[in-house]
Amino acid sequence: MLTATANNTVEDLDKTCEYFRSISQNLPDIQIDKKKLGGMPVIKDTRIPVSLIIACIKDGMTFEDICNDYGLTYKNIQNAMEYVIEILDTPYQE
Numbered sequence: 001m002l003t004a005t006a007n008n009t010v011e012d013l014d015k016t017c018e019y020f021r022s023i024s025q026n027l028p029d030i031q032i033d034k035k036k037l038g039g040m041p042v043i044k045d046t047r048i049p050v051s052l053i054i055a056c057i058k059d060g061m062t063f064e065d066i067c068n069d070y071g072l073t074y075k076n077i078q079n080a081m082e083y084v085i086e087i088l089d090t091p092y093q094e
Helices: 010-024 050-058 063-070 074-089
Strands: none
Touching (some): 010 074, 050 074, 063 074
């Protein structure tokens, strides 16, 4: 969750949130809502954060395991991975 500190302002946080939200626009399974997990990117209509899916993959879980354990679809997982790739490939510009 992003919070304002002495080094950044609420305006800076709004810009950052808008950057993350803009990347999610082309990925229908990714939702960013300030009322859900403090604005963390989640799988749409769930409280399952994208970061959890990535952590599961890092820990060696298969897509099938993740789908079964969390009630997700293969497409949900693909979109979560695509979201992370887009974040890494799309430079943040003010």
